[in-house]
Amino acid sequence: MELVEARKQFVAAWGSFGSNWGINRTMAQIHALLMVTTKPLAADEIMQELTISRGNANMNIRELINWGLVERVVVSGERREFFAAEKDIWKVARIIVRERKKRELEPMMRFLESISAVEGAEADVATFEKTISDIRRFGQQADQAMETMLKADENWLLGTLLKLMR
Amino acid sequence: MELVEARKQFVAAWGSFGSNWGINRTMAQIHALLMVTTKPLAADEIMQELTISRGNANMNIRELINWGLVERVVVSGERREFFAAEKDIWKVARIIVRERKKRELEPMMRFLESISAVEGAEADVATFEKTISDIRRFGQQADQAMETMLKADENWLLGTLLKLMR
């Protein structure tokens, strides 16, 4: 397969994959494009490659930088800013896990704690409290697994899961 | 906190949590509602509790049934269908892992394989092939880890069943 074609397909696939996981399509596409590109790209090149507007490119690049997945690169002799993606897929995975844990799991856990005790004596109260406490326990294990992953190397998943499942 | 209030908050939170992960808000809310309810609910009760239309309720219940997260329950003496959610959070997690692996990870892996070799000799070709192969390796490990989790759970289930039978 031709590089240009393969790259186009990869960028498109990564975009739709991302949007299944709550990540904006364009953001995932920009990230994919930068992942398979050797040299850093300027905003104009990204706009052209993905046929998106300046505003859209700017907003999504900024968001990728927020996540720590992309960084600004100074190219000597150039006025424009250039952008490059983190290419180590394990680092990428760790960044995503760390961010989503911080942004979603942790707030959810705090929330569950806040509603873990309810008043009343009906059967539904017992069901409610059991469900919430089961979810909390599950969440704590997930949290712990992620924490382990963030600290460990590339073989974390197998090791951790095996331990959890024992 | 009052049960009714806590339940309302939980359902709302679970809904917005789900929509961060590519799951339709209403679907997540229905699942949450059924998780904290002792008795199976009829479509009308779900509609009323979540103030959603009949069509919306029907479509999302069907989707939950497709996923295997909710099942129809026959209540004797009742004409209507009732619905109950799987309440074991580990089973829920296992179902979600299995389904998303099948629906997303596996197709993505097949796709990556199909574009793993490209023609050309530029530096970009090397970058492209390395990125794709790194992602594939990562995906294989994730796949393997999920497989381990799914198997461990099955063994656990089998063990429980064996115990029950003796």
Place this chain on the structure above:
DNA sequence: TTTTTCTTTCAGAATAAATTGAAAGTTGAG
């Protein structure tokens, strides 16, 4: 069979999310 009760479907409406593009803002060069 006919009626009643409940479920399913789906075109159109409503809502939410993403995108555009032009104007305003910034920054370095001359």
Place this chain on the structure above:
DNA sequence: CTCAACTTTCAATTTATTCTGAAAGAAAAA
């Protein structure tokens, strides 16, 4: 300082997704 090159912002628009509700379908009850 002024200009030109580039970046950022954001109101308006477009696109995508979700939801509604009425009509049609199905099946038990009468």
